Amino acid sequence: MDAWWTNNKDASVFHELIVDAHVCVTTAARSANPIHQQQVRRSLHRLRELIHRPNLSSISFYELTPGCAVIFLLGCTGCGKSLFISTLTGIPEDEAGVGHALQSRTHRFKAFQFSDSNRSFNSDTPVVLVDTPGFNNSDPKLTDESICKSISVWLHEMYKRDITLVGILYLHHATGTPVTAHFRPFVEVYGKSIYSRVSLVTTMQDETNISQPEDLDQLVREGARRFIYENTPESARELCQNVTSDIDVARAEHLKRVVSELTQGLSNPLEDRNANDVGLEGLADEHLELLRRIREESANDGAPTELLEQCKSVRCQMEDVLIQGGQAMSPLVERVKRCLRTY
Ligand SMILES: Nc1nc2c(ncn2[C@@H]2O[C@H](COP(=O)(O)OP(=O)(O)O)[C@@H](O)[C@H]2O)c(=O)[nH]1
Ligand SMILES: [Mg+2]
Known part of the structure; x- marks a missing residue:
């Protein structure tokens, strides 16, 4: 054995x-x-x-529950990923795996789940931060390529289990530049639109006064946001709250993708698509659009009740279409229902 x-x-x-x-x-x-x-x-x-697990805040991949929202932490060894987790949560540095030599102390993916009782995320959804081994790693087995491969495994599993990727925090020193190739596994699974969920986070700002490097412009043009992290709990919370304000939109995008898979799988070739399929896809589009509008309008005047009601009604209509379609047993239909239950 x-x-x-x-x-x-x-x-x-x-x-x-x-x-x-x-x-x-x-x-x-x-x-x-x-x-x-x-x-x-x-x-x-x-x-x-x-x-018995001495560190209850750290969970394994198999403990991630559908409906939770995941934030990946990426960056080179020593850029401050583990310290960020410790600063945000108050977990002792040692437990979070902060390194104090040039060598990496994070050798594998480590997921931390938050109930958000400390309001780090301003969200009712359970949020999971995934700390990853640093790129440019001193461990010869942890090449950038092998780390990207492991990220890819996580992302495919997450997609299958309807676990939403809500953000990617790419940490880098003020003088370092993020490597576009490190985003490849994300682009492969989610397409280029994933850049809108990327935050380029400059660390060590408390140590240097160097402004952000110009090379970030390309990623910013793709939709990535910049954030200067000040190595304080307040700054860490502000960043996480920015990222999780997009949870509903990220979920609606995921739902839309599952619906597309469902309708394409059920009625192939395209000419055979029935009214239910078309209806479901239209509703998923409408749902996503409404959530985007809610996000925009919430930024100005608080939660727009009317739009929230419309959103709820669209989700009910989707459930009705699924029932009318009589496809209750299909695994994909079950997935759409599971996604709808997370709102
Ligand atoms: N002053 C300062 N030190 C930092 C910052 N981020 C990380 N460090 C230090 O850099 C070292 C490596 O940090 P660590 O979190 O283990 O990096 P990781 O490899 O990305 O997880 C530790 O000694 C940290 O204390 C920061 O923003 N400011
Ligand atoms: Mg680390």
């Missing part, structure tokens, strides 16, 4: 199946023998010890 874990280590790491320990559990019939009973009690105690 132990040999299986050793022989498959590389494949497990590639698929993010990374565990701190593994246990082979043998079940046994209940025995009246007091020696056996004592052995069982000892085993149970040991098992409890092994599965």
Whole structure:
């Protein structure tokens, strides 16, 4: 059993199946023998010890729940990703994996889930921050290419499980420049529109007075936003609140994509598309448009109640179309319903 874990280590790491320990559990019939009973009690105690997680804020990929919103932290080793998490949340630096040498201390993806009781995100949605190993890593196994491959695995899994990617924080020193190739896995899954969810975050601003490098212009033209991070909890919160203000729009974009997959899959070729399919796609477009308008208008005058009501009504209409279509058993229909339930 132990040999299986050793022989498959590389494949497990590639698929993010990374565990701190593994246990082979043998079940046994209940025995009246007091020696056996004592052995069982000892085993149970040991098992409890092994599965106890000392750091409750850190969760594994498989604990991400549909409906949660994910923010990825990217950047070169030492640019301050782990310190950002510690500053935002108050998790001790050691627990967040802050490095104090030139070498990276973050060797694998680490997800932190927030209930937002400290109002870091100004959102009722559970938000998960994913800390990633730094690019340009001192560990020869963690090449930029392998990190991008792992990001790609995460993104495909997230898409399948209807977990919304709400933002990408790309941290860089004032003198460093983000590498466009690092966004490739995101563009492959979400298209170029994903740049509108990218924040280019300048760190170490408290150490230098250098203004942001000009080379960022290309990414800004694609839709990325800039943010100067001041290495304070307030600055970290401001950034996260900016990013999560787009949760509903990001979800509506995801829903629209799932609906397109549904309607194309159900009525192929295109000429066979029935009224329900067309109706559903139209409603998904309308829904996204309404959420974009709500976002714009909220920035000026607070939440526009009328638009929020319209949005709700569009979602009800989508559910009606799904019921009328009689496709209740299709896995994609189930996914659309799951997405609708997260609002
Ligand atoms: N003064 C200052 N130091 C920082 C900042 N960000 C990171 N550091 C320091 O840079 C080192 C590496 O930070 P770390 O968060 O581990 O970088 P990571 O590799 O991107 O996770 C640590 O010693 C941090 O204290 C910042 O904004 N200001
Ligand atoms: Mg780190």
